[in-house]
Amino acid sequence: MAADRPRFFELRVAPPSLIAKLLGLATVAALIGLWWVVTSGPTPEQRLVSPVILPSPVEVATSIDALWRERALAASVAATLRRVLVGFGLAVIFAVPLGVLAGSWRVFDAAAAPIALFGRNVPVAALIPLTVLWFGIEETQKVMFIFIACAPFIYSDSVRAIVSLPDRYVETAQTLGATPTQIVSKVLVPLAMPDIYKSLRGLFGMAFGYIMLAELINAEHGLGFLLSTSQRRGLSEHIILILMVIALLAFLIDRFLLWLQHGLFPYRRDAE
Amino acid sequence: MSASSQGGGETPIVEFRSVGKVFEQGSKTTKVIDDVSFGVANRPGHGELITILGPSGCGKSTILRLIAGLRPHFPPTSGSIHVSGQAVEGPGRDRGMVFQDYTSFDNRTVEDNIGFGLECEGVSASERSERARSWIAKVGLDVDKDAHKFPHQLSGGMRQRVAIARTLILRPRIILMDEPFGALDPNTRLNMQDQLVNLWRGEEATVFFVTHSVEEAVYLGDRVYVLSPSPGRLYREIPVPAPSRPAREMQREPAFNETVFEIRDIIDKLESMSDSDG
Numbered sequence: 001m002a003a004d005r006p007r008f009f010e011l012r013v014a015p016p017s018l019i020a021k022l023l024g025l026a027t028v029a030a031l032i033g034l035w036w037v038v039t040s041g042p043t044p045e046q047r048l049v050s051p052v053i054l055p056s057p058v059e060v061a062t063s064i065d066a067l068w069r070e071r072a073l074a075a076s077v078a079a080t081l082r083r084v085l086v087g088f089g090l091a092v093i094f095a096v097p098l099g100v101l102a103g104s105w106r107v108f109d110a111a112a113a114p115i116a117l118f119g120r121n122v123p124v125a126a127l128i129p130l131t132v133l134w135f136g137i138e139e140t141q142k143v144m145f146i147f148i149a150c151a152p153f154i155y156s157d158s159v160r161a162i163v164s165l166p167d168r169y170v171e172t173a174q175t176l177g178a179t180p181t182q183i184v185s186k187v188l189v190p191l192a193m194p195d196i197y198k199s200l201r202g203l204f205g206m207a208f209g210y211i212m213l214a215e216l217i218n219a220e221h222g223l224g225f226l227l228s229t230s231q232r233r234g235l236s237e238h239i240i241l242i243l244m245v246i247a248l249l250a251f252l253i254d255r256f257l258l259w260l261q262h263g264l265f266p267y268r269r270d271a272e
Numbered sequence: 273m274s275a276s277s278q279g280g281g282e283t284p285i286v287e288f289r290s291v292g293k294v295f296e297q298g299s300k301t302t303k304v305i306d307d308v309s310f311g312v313a314n315r316p317g318h319g320e321l322i323t324i325l326g327p328s329g330c331g332k333s334t335i336l337r338l339i340a341g342l343r344p345h346f347p348p349t350s351g352s353i354h355v356s357g358q359a360v361e362g363p364g365r366d367r368g369m370v371f372q373d374y375t376s377f378d379n380r381t382v383e384d385n386i387g388f389g390l391e392c393e394g395v396s397a398s399e400r401s402e403r404a405r406s407w408i409a410k411v412g413l414d415v416d417k418d419a420h421k422f423p424h425q426l427s428g429g430m431r432q433r434v435a436i437a438r439t440l441i442l443r444p445r446i447i448l449m450d451e452p453f454g455a456l457d458p459n460t461r462l463n464m465q466d467q468l469v470n471l472w473r474g475e476e477a478t479v480f481f482v483t484h485s486v487e488e489a490v491y492l493g494d495r496v497y498v499l500s501p502s503p504g505r506l507y508r509e510i511p512v513p514a515p516s517r518p519a520r521e522m523q524r525e526p527a528f529n530e531t532v533f534e535i536r537d538i539i540d541k542l543e544s545m546s547d548s549d550g
Binding site for chain 1: 342362364368369371373374378379388389391393422423424435439447521
């Protein structure tokens with residue numbers, strides 16, 4: 001009889017969590033090793049890949065100081081986060097109630113559907129010229145760009161969250177004497193909230209990606225702005241650092257939102 | 273065949289007058305029930321428990337949902353439905369309903385689930401809590417341990433207890449139960465049957481109880497309605513002895529089993545009839 005050792009290639013079976021983490025780490029280590037190999041050499045000319053294209057790990061690490069001090073990384077992180085938070089926050093305040101309304105009384109959804117469909121299918125980059133025309137090139141434009149890019153998705157996801165709740169809940173509430181408005185406020189909204197929140201978590205990640213686009217134009221600070229100026233000045237080590245900072249920020253934000261999710265909806269087991 | 277109303281000239285609590293329901297989907301029409309007529313006498317201080325049996329697809333749930341006033345089964349295509357002499361116009365708290373699935377509001381604790389109807393009515397929080405707690409005990413849950421649990425921490429049987437308490441706390445004249453114990457394991461099911469019998473004795477409600485289990489129908493019912501399939505019609509109305517002993521005892525007795533076999537034969541016959549119809 002086979003011993004109880006972990007089986008790695010069983011269909012759809014996740015490896016033990018420690019092993020999974022080690023495997024992930026191994027991939028990262030291998031990549032850094034590869035990076036180190038192709039960028040090492042006594043002189044820049046003898047490297048496999050030129051330092052203009054890919055600086056070495058050590059060069060990237062030592063440029064942190066310059067990025068932090070001279071180029072004010074913290075101010076850029078703050079500027080980017082502020083724009084996303086304000087734009088996304090406005091979109092939530094605007095689109096979630098509308099979505100709840102339209103999901104509960106679907107005549108409203110029928111009326112709004114063409115706009116939402118249009119909004120979800122316009123390529124985000126195409127929104128930039130329009131938002132520049134409407135809101136100028138200052139902060140308002142960046143916030144409104146995020147707002148316009150996210151609101152249709154938030155709206156549609158909120159509608160779907162309400163609509164996909166089983167009718168049984170509504171029927172139960174009706175036979176317990178609840179009025180339509182009570183059913184919306186006491187049954188549909190609380191039951192749909194975990195779903196809506198989950199989709200907001202995903203959309204926030206998307207918004208965080210979109211803001212980089214808006215920051216390519218006339219931004220003072222901002223991670224997108226830092227990226228484009230690094231490219232113009234040929235600071236490839238900064239570009240790599242900024243990408244790492246973006247990934248780290250996105251990860252931390254998602255973990256924070258997940259932690260909040262557990263606190264907000266203790267009655268949901270399936271919180272991943 | 274239609275059942276007649278019993279008991280002196282009073283207005284029946286529930287009355288179906290040649291009720292039919294046809295669903296139309298595109299060009300396809302399905303007749304779910306046809307010409308169903310019955311009356312259940314209003315007997316103040318003593319409700320009746322009517323169980324509804326029949327082959328699947330005979331419109332058992334349709335009848336419950338028509339009484340409850342729930343779409344899309346309500347309104348009927350033909351005929352009329354009266355509750356205490358009033359035509360049914362839509363769902364209301366005078367007709368409580370317990371379903372088989374999704375029976376709890378997941379975001380509410382046991383106590384708040386049970387107090388839901390009172391909350392909608394505007395009853396104060398303290399009174400709500402007090403009454404909900406007394407019902408937690410009545411349906412056999414532990415007030416201290418269970419009151420603040422969320423539904424996902426409860427077993428299927430406990431959730432059905434919560435659903436029953438949530439309905440009974442409003443003291444509805446009519447209680448509609450759509451296979452409430454259908455998803456429970458046999459043991460829990462027997463316990464729930466006993467519990468229901470005990471609770472129901474304390475209420476003055478008329479209960480309509482749809483089930484697939486002939487034993488359950490014969491045990492719980494004062495009368496068993498047997499429906500014939502496609503389209504559903506009220507085929508037989510069989511009076512059975514009221515549950516006077518615990519489910520485990522009574523369901524083992526020869527007399528009980530005789531009734532069960534008899535009804536099962538009727539249903540088998542109905543099923544084979546509908547099969548030969550195609």
